[in-house]
Amino acid sequence: MKIAVITFPGSNCDHDCYRALKLLDGVTPEFRWHRDTSLGDVAAVILPGGFSYGDYLRAGAIARFSPIMDAVVEFAEAGGPVVGICNGFQVLCEAGLLPGALVRNESLRFQSHPVHIRVETTRTPFTSEYEEGQVLRIPIAHGEGNYHAEPEVLAELEGTDRIVFRYSTADGKLTPEANPNGSAHHIAGIVNEHRNVLGMMPHPERAVEELLGPTDGRGLFQSLRNHLTAGATT
Amino acid sequence: MSTPSEQDGALAAPRETPPPDPRPGDPEITAVVVADHGLSEEEYERILGILGRTPTFTELGVFSAMWSEHCGYKNSKRLLQLLPTKAPWVIQGPGENAGVIDVGQGLALAFKIESHNPPSAVEPYQGAATGVGGILRDIFTMGARPVAVLDSLRFGDLTSGRNRYLFSGVVKGVGDYGNCVGIPNIGGEVFFDRAYDGNPLVNAMALGLMKEEDLILGEASGVGNTLMAVGARTGRDGIHGATFASEELSEDSDEASRPQVQVGDPFTEKLLLEASLELIKSGHIVGIQDMGAAGLTSSASEMAGRAGSGVVLDTALVPVRELGMTPYEILLSESQERMLVVAKRGHEEHVRKILEKWELEAEPVGEVTDDGHFRIEEDGVVVANIPALPLTDGCPTYEREGIEADEVRELRERDLTEFLSPKGDLTEDFLELLGSPNVASRRWIYEQFDTTVRTSTVIRPGGDAGVIRIDGTDRGIAATTDCNGRYCYLDPREGAKAAVAEAARNLVCTGALPTAVTNNLNFGNPLKPHIYFQMREAVLGMAEACELFETPVTGGNVSLYNETDGLAIYPTPVIGMVGVLDDVSKTVGHAFRAEGDCILLLGENREEIGGSEYLYRLHDGLVAGHPPVVDLLAERRLQHAVLALVQNRLLHSAHDCSEGGLACALAQSAVGGEGGPLGVEVSLHDRLAPVAVLFGESTGRVVITVDPASEGEVLGMCRNHGVSARVLGTVGAPHGEFRVDTPSGHLRTPVDDVFQRYYDALPNLMDQDPDIPEGDIHA
Known part of the structure; x- marks a missing residue:
């Protein structure tokens, strides 16, 4: 099955997502260019991280007007699984596929380090393996x-089990120190009402190979693959 | 006394094309105008000789930029010729945009370091950001995809608000640019000392990988091929940046010089990167070069000079940001994110299409000629006509007199015996030293850098060297930057050797074989004999070490005139070194891994506290004594021993001893792990003063940990390599005690305190408010 990775001008995690998908049996990742108007016959879509359009105006604010985004919105509204990671999450919020907004980190600095996140729900196509x-x-x-x-x-997010990941300590506690950017309710990732669109700030594609460190991101991609396989056989 | 070089034999120009007339509105060429362009009388005489007439204003600007220290290396070229540059694995040595080495399996590594010091002193955020942008372009114009950046930084003490402002602005600038382009930052160094007050150093290094056959050079070859300006438009920013970079700063440099600082746009850079790599692979171009220092002037003339061809270009065809720009301005602008491309004749439309895909422009601006001239027209009217080779290679080079300053000799010979006794309680001294910004964790810095994008980073910043894997192979690349300016100040030759030795040690600690070097020579005003002395000595030391380690210098950068109001920085010849791991899965980190592991020391402790961080931090900024002696042969044996241990997967950790000495190295390893701090139980039996054994900075030492079961094997291997090795103690319990005993004193403190001191020191210093100049929007 094919999974699309969208490349906007300024995307810089597109190849990382491509590589993570490639490690999955039975999955063929394919790039889609921001000027494309159709996704083709793909089973899922990844919006990767980076600085689409230089994050001019606001992160993700211009990317939502890319030609390909019409196709992504249509795909999502038809129930297709969509994952937005980092800048991809920002694009999904700007495009109205997810509620809320991502604003500057409380520290006012760029922050790059491993964090702990707690899986809040397994009732999504992206977290069933956790x-x-x-x-x-x-x-x-x-x-x-x-x-x-x-x-x-x-x-509403709380009441409908749509918070997927929260920043926590190593043993799962929600302390202020464990929240790296000031997110409301420690939110690191959410899904839409139909649970087929996930946005998350941490980078699961950077945590899939032992050589590079912990491999806790694998579960997300495996969940997605299993979801798609199950859908294909039923 | 200066002596011009004798290489100007064949500089007489063939003058078939007519000389340009002075352009209406341009200033007249007077002695004052010449001096304002940073050219000496003697250099001006040479220009008259080359042209056989008075230069036009445009031509004067062109010479001024190309013969600046930044482009012409006039005070350093003869010294640089002393460095070893060749080895079988060197594909491209000095003289190109970047050096290139063979890293096996048909792959090549392009790498280079470059300074952006004066712009960063004036506008730290943009100065540092554009420094990263420039070095990335040097890499991808070779045909290589950038895979990592490192940064080597120097600032004055952080007790000053101005220095905190410069430091935070530079870190943000380095981070924002690299983060946006999507290149992981894998390491570097920072050092704080009052000698860098007013003259921060910002050196950025980049690495890129390519298939060997994709290598492309900056050459304008093939008569009739088309020169195309590619990327961002040309504006009035950065005009004469190269000349500015070759002058001393003064009190009023700040605001007045801001127009000479360029403004970066990493988003355009990312597009330019992708477009350039696609262009190179497309086969539609024969040469490509960054419009870096001295912009269009240097790129066009250097490309012609290398190919032995000529170029003609019309400034009216160059896409500009603003109307009314003169040829002088267009030629000398240092607007960022621009390239000069030589397209095959008839392929211009293909080039334009590739650029268009990436939302960028490509405009034909001229062509390659065979007359050997750098000819500039404005709407078809010649405004400059200069023989290309004398312009690029005819810059006078000087060998000057170098005399050591008396005060430095006195400082070096100072008796340090009184400082060998602890100042107060040893443990308190230790914690204070560990909290020094030159020893403490740099986490505050590298957490602002994306270190894991591209999913290739195997060892992130915080250890001895950064390590990335080479995609599609078992191999890895390690890289580091090193230089202790204090050692170089006290003894430039030994200091430079120490820098090379430390870089190599850092690499072998990760398991990488040191392979090649790029250097960034940061010094004061070379016209002063004591500065020229530092330059010559440092280059000689560097040459000796690089020769012995078989790590040739494949290129680099020279930054002189780093002085403010007559006060020079420490001589700071930064070494950027790269190494190769055949099997990257064997790499080793610097952090202790498990309780009960055996801690060993390779190398010897000596009574050396000269130039140490201990003296500076605990004795009121004292910089004196002989810096640690470097035994290059012993270093070489040590390198081989550590590599053999890594090869046999015997090491659990390896960490070089540097600033702060053995005690701080043990502390860094104890608290460096992801899983929290581990205790340390160590006994030292050296008959040396405890201050020397704990805090002295003797070179040639590495702290390793091994499984207790392999202790004998490890000691045996070290013996076979002729390296002294001994057991120091064991790794203690998680959150246990940090205990180091010596015959006449001991360190005892909970390792959690060590952890806190190590990680909190820099954030605590930076929590104080910076002094932000009015109107600055980036801090």
Whole structure:
């Protein structure tokens, strides 16, 4: 099955996502250029990290107007799985596929280091291979990852089990020190109402090979692959 | 006394094309105008000889840039010729955009270091950002994809708000640029000392990988081929940056010089990177070069000079940002993210299409000729016509008199016996030293850099050297930058040797074979005999060490005139060294791994505290004594021993001893692991003063840990390599005690305190407010 990785001008994690997908049996990653108007016959879409359009105006604000984004929105609305990582999460928020916004880190500095995130729900196509409450070690690398939303939006996310990952300590506690960027409710990743669109700031594609450190990001890609395989056979 | 070189034999110019008339509106050429362009009378005489007439204003500007120290290396060229540059694995030595070495399996590594010192002193954020941009372009114009950057930084003490402002601005500039382009930062160094007050050093190094057959050079060959300006448009920023970089700064450099600082746009750089690599692979071009220092002037004339051809270009065809720019301005602008490309004749449209895909422009601006001239026209009217070779290679070079300053000799010979006794409690001294910004964790810095993008980083910043894997192979590349300016100040020859030796030690600690060097020679005003002395001695020391280690110098950068109001920086010949790992999975980190592991020391402790961080930090900024002696042969044996141990997978950790000495090296290894700090139980039996054994900075030492079961094998291997090795003690419990005993004193403290001191020191210093100049938007 094919999974699309979208390349915007300024994307810089597109090849990393491509490589992580390539490690999965039965998956063929394919790049899609921002000027493409169709996704082709892909089973899922990844919006990778980077600085699409230089993050001019606001992170992700211009990318949402790329020709390919119409196709991505259509794909998502039809129930296709979409994952936005880092800048991809920002693009999804700007495109209205996910609620809320990612603003500058509380430290006002770019932050690049491994963090712990707690898996809050396994009821998504992206987290079925994890255990609820499992703590993952995955790198972040962003200047604008501070999740903000209206109180009623946050309440809805909480009430409908749509917070997928939260920043935590190694043993799963939600302390202020464990929240690297000031995100509301420690949010590191959320899904949309139909649970088929995931946005997350940490980089699971950077945590899939033992040579490079912890491999806790594998579960996300395996979950997606299993979800797609199950869908294909039923 | 200066002596011009004698290589100007064949400089007489064939003058078939007519000389240009003075351009209406250009200033008249007077002695004052010549002096303002940084040219000496003697150099001006030579220009008159080359041209056979008075230069036009445009031509004067061109000569001024090309014969600046930054482009012409006039005070350093003869010294640089002393460095070893050849080895069977060197594919491209000095003289190109970057050096290139063979790293096996048909792959080549392009790498280079470059300084952006004066711009960073004036506008730290943009100065540092454009420094990273420039060095990345040097790499991808060779046809290589940038895979890593490192940064070597120097600032005055952080007690000054101005220095905190410069430091934080530079770090943010380095980070923002590399992060956006998506190149991991894998290491580097920073050093703080009052000698860098007013003259921070910002040296950026980049590495790129390519298939050997993709190598492309900066040559304008093939008569009739088309010169194309590619990338960003040309504006009025950075005009005469190269000349500015070749002058001393003064009190009023700050605001007045800002127009000479360029402004970077990493997004355009990322597009330019992708477009350039696609262009090179497309076969539509024969040469490509960054419009770096001295912009269009240097790129066009150097490309012609290397190919032995000529070029003609029309400034009216160059895409500009603003109207009314003169040829002088267009030729000397240092606007960023621009390239000069030589397209095959008839392939211009293909080039334009590739650039268009990446939302960039490519415009024909001239062509390659066979007359050997650098000819500039404005709307078809000749405004400059200069023989290309004398312009690029005819810059006078000088060998000057070098005399050591008396005060340095006195400082070096100072008796340090009184400082061998502890100042107070040894443990308190130790914690203070560990909290020095020259010893403490650099996490505050590298957490602002993306270190893991490109998913290739095997060892991130924080250890001895950064390591990346080479995609598609088992191999890896390690890289480091090193130089202790204090050692170089006290004894430039030994200091330079120490820099090369430390770089090599850092690489072998990760398991990489030291392979080649790029250097960045940062010094004061070379016209002063004591500065020229430092330059010559440092180059001689560097040459000796590089020769013995078989690490040829494949290129680099020279930054002179790093002085403010007559006060020079320490001589700082930064070594950027790269190494190769055949099997990257064997690489070793610097952090202790497991309780009960055996801690060993390779190398000897000696009574050497000269030039140490201990003296500077605990004795009121004292910089005196002989810096540590470097035994190059012993270093070589040590390198081989450590590499053999890594090869046999016997090491759990390896860490070089440097600033702060053995005690700080043990501390760094104890608290460096991901899983939290581990205790240390060590006994030292040296009959040396405890200050010397704990905090002295003797070279040639590495702290390793091994499984207790392999202790005998490891000691035996070291013996066979002629390296002294001994057991120091064992790794203690998680969150246990940090205990180091000597015959006459001991360190005892919970390792959690060591951890806290090590990681909190720099953030605590930076929590104080910087002095931000009014109107600065980046801090």
